[in-house]
Amino acid sequence: MxxxxxxxxxxxxxxxxxxxxxxxxxxxxxxxxxxxxxxxxxxxxxxxxxxxxxxxxxxxxxxxxxxxxxxxxxxxxxxxxxxxxxxxxxxxxxxxxxxxxxxxxxxxxxxxxxxxxxxxxxxxxxxxxxxxxxxxxxxxxxxxxxxxxxxxxxxxxxxxxxxxxxxxxxxxxxxxxxxxxxxxxxxxxxxxxxxxxxxxxxxxxxxxxxxxxxxxxxxxxxxxxxxxxxxxxxxxxxxxxxxxxxxxxxRTLSLRMLRHHDNAMKLFEFLSSVPKVGKLYYPGDPQFPGHHVAARQMTGFGGCFSFELADGFEAATRLLSKLKLCTLAVSLGTVDTLIEHPASMTHVATPKDIMERQGITSGLVRISVGCEDIEDVIADLEDALEAI
Ligand SMILES: Cc1ncc(COP(=O)(O)O)c(C=O)c1O
Structure with missing residues (x-):
């Protein structure tokens, strides 16, 4: 084959x-x-x-x-x-x-x-x-x-x-x-x-x-x-x-996926070092609960993951409003980076008790890392994180 x-x-x-x-x-x-x-x-x-x-x-x-x-x-x-x-x-x-x-x-x-x-x-x-x-x-x-x-x-x-x-x-x-x-x-x-x-x-x-x-x-x-x-x-x-x-x-799926994966890995590493960022939910993280199963059944960890801002809802919404390059929008998997707030957007219809079980807190932000030069995405997030 x-x-x-x-x-x-x-x-x-x-x-x-x-x-x-x-x-x-x-x-x-x-x-x-x-x-x-x-x-x-x-x-x-x-x-x-x-x-x-x-x-x-x-x-x-x-x-x-x-x-x-x-x-x-x-x-x-x-x-x-x-x-x-x-x-x-x-x-x-x-x-x-x-x-x-x-x-x-x-x-x-x-x-x-x-x-x-x-x-x-x-x-x-x-x-x-x-x-x-x-x-x-x-x-x-x-x-x-x-x-x-x-x-x-x-x-x-x-x-x-x-x-x-x-x-x-x-x-x-x-x-x-x-x-x-x-x-x-x-x-x-x-x-x-x-x-x-x-x-x-x-x-x-x-x-x-x-x-x-x-x-x-x-x-x-x-x-x-x-x-x-x-x-x-x-x-x-x-x-x-x-x-x-x-x-x-x-026709370009594999090429894009490799780039999404590499960029997500680099962004995860950057976010892991930021004190204002709390929990990170990235399957490529060796500490992530599902990491070993993911490594067994996947050949890459994808480009979409979530992270929490230690200061909750206020910090999350301020971050989203300060970004200049990353687009504030739902959906994911596009060649450019999209960022959103699950608790008030994609997952807003989820009952509160299930949202809690899902780990969707008011400080959670979901990012779909695109295929840009990742330094530019990191710089955009760095500036926005500094400003909150
Ligand atoms: C995991 C997952 N499944 C299904 C859907 C629904 O897909 P569509 O918006 O194409 O109807 C979405 C949309 O965001 C999704 O994220």
Whole structure:
């Protein structure tokens, strides 16, 4: 098998029309049939081809093929956002009466979807610390169908041992779903560690340039087929234009990830030496609780991590208002550095007790370290830290 970087450039697998070098953008809602019989054959799956872009589109399929390849999965399904990917994965598996276990450190809308929206449909949930295998084992019920977690988790980078959870889930017929957004497939491939589904907010590292909202799910073929049917029925497919931009972003994924990793490591070292900075949540830190598991299941520690300001909320908000180069914005995984305040922004909808369990204090700041010359990012933070 070719190396990752070769595959990110060559794995779209599509026969490109007119000898095009790049995968063209197929901006078409529908496709004509050669004959009524050919149309019927396409609908019955007796012939391969395209019908209608809510069902499938060549540009979207090229993206799905590359991501499935990079994640070492059989198939991928692209959706209009990371939340749509999570929603379609969960709802194509879970039915009323089922139970789901989810990690307690989770992107706030994912937690809300699982604990509130699924509850409205008669699907119950238990929120646990998935880094604690015994806690996960204790939470399993007869009706448990899915264990869902992020690793590293947003925003405090909590690490869950994918293999350990998959091994306790599989014999009970429970599916393990990993939100792999923080790592990208370059640093971590959950299916290699026994997970059933790896999914992404493609908005983040996969795209890298901050100009797409998208999501993608990777799984074995029969699971992917269920999710694809769910997508057909609920209409959440990614637009061809966003697939085109994602295909372009992915061509540099490994190069960007290496730079994110190096820059994050250097920024972590700088922040570790600043007295105004309290706790740091960076999986590359040998003292970080999940470091050894992360080092085993990841090949790099990513570029997004959190740190606390010793003086709490006032200090955090003053820091954010003093920065000149780093952009004050949510999202992550872009080529430039983004910084935000989880307690009042990305995780504001999380119930207070869970926020406390997650370690999201009012002084916590999350930074997505970009690909700039890191000295410039450090200088920006140094100036802002001095001014608070
Ligand atoms: C870990 C994680 N999963 C899922 C999502 C949702 O993705 P999207 O914003 O593309 O819907 C996010 C968004 O920040 C995220 O950080």
């Amino acid at each position: 070719h190396g990752f970087t070769t595959r990110q450039l060559h794995a779209d697998g599509q026969q490109k029309p007119l000898n095009a070098h790049a995968m063209p953008l197929f901006l078409t809602s529908t496709f004509s049939f050669d004959s009524p019989e050919a149309g019927a054959d396409l609908f019955l799956g007796r012939r391969a081809g395209h019908i209608y872009s809510r069902v499938g589109n060549p540009t979207v399929e090229a993206l799905e093929q590359v991501i499935a390849n990079l994640e070492n999965g059989e198939a991928a399904v692209a959706l209009g956002s990371g939340m749509a990917a999570i929603h379609a994965s969960l709802l194509s598996i879970l039915k009323a009466g089922d139970h789901v276990i989810c990690g307690e450190v989770l992107y706030s809308p994912s937690l809300h979807l699982i604990t509130e929206r699924l509850a409205d449909l008669g699907i119950t949930s238990t929120v646990v610390d998935t880094s604690n295998e015994q806690a996960v084992r204790d939470a399993i019920r007869d009706k448990t169908k899915v264990i869902f977690f992020e690793t590293p988790a947003n925003p405090t980078c909590k690490i869950t041992d994918i293999r350990a959870i998959a091994e306790l889930a599989r014999p009970k017929g429970i599916l393990t779903i990993v939100d792999n957004t923080f790592s990208s497939p370059y640093f971590q491939r959950p299916l290699d560690h026994g997970a059933d589904i790896s999914l992404h907010s493609a908005t983040k590292y996969l795209n890298g340039h901050g100009d797409v909202i998208g999501g993608i799910v990777v799984a074995r073929s029969e699971l992917a087929a269920m999710i694809r049917t769910y997508r057909r029925d609920t209409g959440g497919i990614l637009s061809p234009f966003d697939a085109y931009l994602l295909l372009r972003g992915i």
